[in-house]
Amino acid sequence: MARPEPVLRKGRLEAFSDGVLAIVITIMVLELKVPHEAELRALWPVLPVLLSYVLSFLYVGIYWNNHHHLVAAARRINGTIMWANLHLLFWLSLIPFVTGWMGENNFAPVPTAAYGVILLMSAVAYWILQRAILAIEPPDSALRRELAVDLKGMLSPALYLAAIVAAFVAPWIAGAVYFLVAAVWTVPDRRAERAIGARPDGEER
Amino acid sequence: MARPEPVLRKGRLEAFSDGVLAIVITIMVLELKVPHEAELRALWPVLPVLLSYVLSFLYVGIYWNNHHHLVAAARRINGTIMWANLHLLFWLSLIPFVTGWMGENNFAPVPTAAYGVILLMSAVAYWILQRAILAIEPPDSALRRELAVDLKGMLSPALYLAAIVAAFVAPWIAGAVYFLVAAVWTVPDRRAERAIGARPDGEER
Amino acid sequence: MARPEPVLRKGRLEAFSDGVLAIVITIMVLELKVPHEAELRALWPVLPVLLSYVLSFLYVGIYWNNHHHLVAAARRINGTIMWANLHLLFWLSLIPFVTGWMGENNFAPVPTAAYGVILLMSAVAYWILQRAILAIEPPDSALRRELAVDLKGMLSPALYLAAIVAAFVAPWIAGAVYFLVAAVWTVPDRRAERAIGARPDGEER
Amino acid sequence: MARPEPVLRKGRLEAFSDGVLAIVITIMVLELKVPHEAELRALWPVLPVLLSYVLSFLYVGIYWNNHHHLVAAARRINGTIMWANLHLLFWLSLIPFVTGWMGENNFAPVPTAAYGVILLMSAVAYWILQRAILAIEPPDSALRRELAVDLKGMLSPALYLAAIVAAFVAPWIAGAVYFLVAAVWTVPDRRAERAIGARPDGEER
Numbered sequence: 001m002a003r004p005e006p007v008l009r010k011g012r013l014e015a016f017s018d019g020v021l022a023i024v025i026t027i028m029v030l031e032l033k034v035p036h037e038a039e040l041r042a043l044w045p046v047l048p049v050l051l052s053y054v055l056s057f058l059y060v061g062i063y064w065n066n067h068h069h070l071v072a073a074a075r076r077i078n079g080t081i082m083w084a085n086l087h088l089l090f091w092l093s094l095i096p097f098v099t100g101w102m103g104e105n106n107f108a109p110v111p112t113a114a115y116g117v118i119l120l121m122s123a124v125a126y127w128i129l130q131r132a133i134l135a136i137e138p139p140d141s142a143l144r145r146e147l148a149v150d151l152k153g154m155l156s157p158a159l160y161l162a163a164i165v166a167a168f169v170a171p172w173i174a175g176a177v178y179f180l181v182a183a184v185w186t187v188p189d190r191r192a193e194r195a196i197g198a199r200p201d202g203e204e205r
Numbered sequence: 206m207a208r209p210e211p212v213l214r215k216g217r218l219e220a221f222s223d224g225v226l227a228i229v230i231t232i233m234v235l236e237l238k239v240p241h242e243a244e245l246r247a248l249w250p251v252l253p254v255l256l257s258y259v260l261s262f263l264y265v266g267i268y269w270n271n272h273h274h275l276v277a278a279a280r281r282i283n284g285t286i287m288w289a290n291l292h293l294l295f296w297l298s299l300i301p302f303v304t305g306w307m308g309e310n311n312f313a314p315v316p317t318a319a320y321g322v323i324l325l326m327s328a329v330a331y332w333i334l335q336r337a338i339l340a341i342e343p344p345d346s347a348l349r350r351e352l353a354v355d356l357k358g359m360l361s362p363a364l365y366l367a368a369i370v371a372a373f374v375a376p377w378i379a380g381a382v383y384f385l386v387a388a389v390w391t392v393p394d395r396r397a398e399r400a401i402g403a404r405p406d407g408e409e410r
Numbered sequence: 411m412a413r414p415e416p417v418l419r420k421g422r423l424e425a426f427s428d429g430v431l432a433i434v435i436t437i438m439v440l441e442l443k444v445p446h447e448a449e450l451r452a453l454w455p456v457l458p459v460l461l462s463y464v465l466s467f468l469y470v471g472i473y474w475n476n477h478h479h480l481v482a483a484a485r486r487i488n489g490t491i492m493w494a495n496l497h498l499l500f501w502l503s504l505i506p507f508v509t510g511w512m513g514e515n516n517f518a519p520v521p522t523a524a525y526g527v528i529l530l531m532s533a534v535a536y537w538i539l540q541r542a543i544l545a546i547e548p549p550d551s552a553l554r555r556e557l558a559v560d561l562k563g564m565l566s567p568a569l570y571l572a573a574i575v576a577a578f579v580a581p582w583i584a585g586a587v588y589f590l591v592a593a594v595w596t597v598p599d600r601r602a603e604r605a606i607g608a609r610p611d612g613e614e615r
Numbered sequence: 616m617a618r619p620e621p622v623l624r625k626g627r628l629e630a631f632s633d634g635v636l637a638i639v640i641t642i643m644v645l646e647l648k649v650p651h652e653a654e655l656r657a658l659w660p661v662l663p664v665l666l667s668y669v670l671s672f673l674y675v676g677i678y679w680n681n682h683h684h685l686v687a688a689a690r691r692i693n694g695t696i697m698w699a700n701l702h703l704l705f706w707l708s709l710i711p712f713v714t715g716w717m718g719e720n721n722f723a724p725v726p727t728a729a730y731g732v733i734l735l736m737s738a739v740a741y742w743i744l745q746r747a748i749l750a751i752e753p754p755d756s757a758l759r760r761e762l763a764v765d766l767k768g769m770l771s772p773a774l775y776l777a778a779i780v781a782a783f784v785a786p787w788i789a790g791a792v793y794f795l796v797a798a799v800w801t802v803p804d805r806r807a808e809r810a811i812g813a814r815p816d817g818e819e820r
Contacts, residue, residue: 012223012273015630016223016227018627019227020227020230021634022227022631022637023228023634025635025708027235027642029708030235032709036720038716038720038725039725061698064701068624068627072624072627082270082273083266086269086270089230093231093234094234094237096235097239100239101243108243110245110247214482224428224429224431224433225432225435225436228433228436232436232440236444288471291467291474295464298436298467301440302439302442302444309444314448315452319453419683422633425629425630426636426637426679430640432637433637433642437642437645441649489680492680493680496680499640500669500672503640504647507647514651518653
């Protein structure tokens with residue numbers, strides 16, 4: 001009765017997610033096609049691809065960081081969380097594709113909007129994962145209190161939506177919004193950190 | 206005498222399997238060739254590849270989930286299990302190849318049948334791995350009782366076989382069967398979950 | 411005095427090796443170029459590449475298995491072992507290159523010999539790693555006794571050398587030797603397993 | 616009051632870093648394009664790429680080794696360290712790109728200088744990571760004492776700078792400097808090793 005839902009191991013969920021995120025962040029570099037010429041100007045066409053690589057590296061880094069905090073703060077894992085996590089990884093796995101498309105086309109309208117769509121879907125998937133984790137947290141959970149007011153989580157999808165529309169008018173505005181949201185998120189998620197700190201067994205190494 | 210067969214560590218088997226599955230699930234995205242045009246219609250030829258990517262992402266996710274449950278429920282690992290596991294990883298590692306072939310050829314008969322062959326061989330390899338794990342479980346093992354009636358495990362290979370034949374008549378029937386079987390399997394394997402719950406030391410994090 | 415040499419953590423050496431081996435075994439599948447035609451005969455040119463993929467999958471699997479046993483049996487890790495391990499990973503990382511070269515050229519003499527050279531260098535590197543681990547094992551180490559007579563380890567390099575020479579006369583003899591040695595090694599290394607069993611704290615999960 | 620800064624888990628930082636470094640070290644081999652000819656002379660154009668691969672394998676191995684020591688010696692991890700670590704991984708992830716560029720252009724001036732720039736930025740990022748870790752170490756930390764005089768860490772950036780300039784005059788001097796610095800670093804970082812040894816709970820496996 002005390003364990004109505006089977007409790008699965010967090011370790012492999014973390015290991016698999018770390019693996020997928022590590023590969024996603026690294027294979028994007030394969031889109032940086034090695035130039036055939038040995039001149040400095042051969043790097044010019046690579047520059048927008050490099051810029052989109054920096055942006056996506058930031059985003060995957062942010063997701064890894066926040067994912068790390070969220071799962072560390074979660075007390076239990078079940079089958080729903082497993083699939084919510086795979087759903088998040090699916091959208092994040094498409095980041096290299098839209099990164100390459102946006103970068104190789106010099107931040108053209110359609111690819112820049114497509115990039116925003118993947119960011120939006122990833123944000124939605126992260127929100128679903130949060131809900132799935134909170135659904136089996138006890139009512140007095142510190143994580144529950146901390147995530148009650150999720151300003152950044154609310155605002156980001158709205159900004160992605162605005163950027164998707166802006167991409168068709170002036171793609172560079174969309175790009176600026178993507179960088180701005182990334183800059184805001186680079187600050188680690190103190191709420192989950194605090195939730196870890198609030199647990200009686202919260203001392204971690 | 207109490208340990209007639211050497212007991213190996215589950216940790217590295219899980220870590221290596223997680224690594225291979227994480228790479229398999231992620232390199233498939235490399236088959237999504239970045240279009241050179243920046244128009245929305247440039248995504249049209251990518252759509253069947255994307256559809257086959259979604260299907261394969263589901264299957265690798267299902268195998269990771271079930272593998273996770275199965276190995277978590279296993280009490281011991283030996284050399285036979287190690288090789289049965291590598292055999293399973295071999296067939297799963299061919300999924301990106303048939304995914305690309307099926308997607309790039311718009312679900313044509315032969316590639317769609319080939320996709321089913323790899324799914325069939327993976328299912329057989331998973332069944333062998335289950336047998337190898339059960340072979341060294343104690344007679345009263347909860348996992349043994351749970352896996353005694355394996356309806357989904359029995360039905361899937363039969364459906365793959367039917368789909369392989371159907372692919373030569375109407376490939377879209379085969380594709381529908383692949384999606385149907387994936388949908389059925391997305392429900393996590395409660396049997397192994399229950400076996401974990403039934404173990405005296407079953408409390409896991 | 412009891413710790414004259416700093417003892418480093420086995421965990422990350424295992425994790426890094428697992429990561430590299432998982433990637434090596436998986437990126438080889440990228441050499442299986444997706445055919446543009448949707449006919450069965452389109453698989454014909456892929457067949458030798460697939461055959462060389464099976465061979466290399468076996469070898470990387472064997473190395474992972476034996477590496478797993480060896481490091482599990484080692485009591486301590488130092489800087490020399492770290493570099494001996496990286497040296498082994500270097501040669502194994504070249505396996506995808508020679509696998510592709512041999513497979514795409516239909517087991518032609520030079521690529522088939524080159525494949526043998528990489529197998530030979532990997533075997534030498536594995537031997538060096540064994541020496542480095544034994545160098546800091548205590549004199550009464552079970553691993554030391556088990557590895558004293560290393561028949562398979564002695565014979566394999568001799569067979570690789572013979573195969574390298576044979577490749578220039580009849581490459582298929584070389585291929586057969588590679589498969590034969592792989593078959594012999596597929597039997598797990600019972601010596602290291604026994605060494606684990608012989609340790610007082612040998613009970614592992 | 617005893618825990619003013621939340622303490623995060625070292626495990627996932629290590630796992631993610633190991634994953635990224637394992638992929639960086641392995642995808643470089645994809646730049647070794649499989650020759651279409653089956654003759655020994657077909658390996659000639661591959662030789663400079665292989666040489667640059669050996670060099671980069673050494674550097675990533677050195678960074679993995681030193682990172683391993685540094686993080687093992689660190690007592691605590693916080694958000695700043697997480698981002699300093701991602702910043703280091705960013706520069707290291709660009710190594711495959713400059714490795715391919717330098718190797719395919721036969722160590723031409725501009726790509727050889729670009730290679731040095733990435734090495735320089737990686738060294739700077741490693742130094743920042745060290746500072747971030749030391750910032751939350753206690754005043755009596757053994758790691759703090761050991762890293763006080765960082766001769767190799769000081770000298771390497773200076774040598775990279777010299778090599779970047781030299782690349783425009785005689786690229787092979789730059790290449791020689793890169794190999795020289797790598798040779799010096801191949802000696803493991805005894806300082807962090809000693810810091811682990813000096814900790815009361817320093818006994819590690």
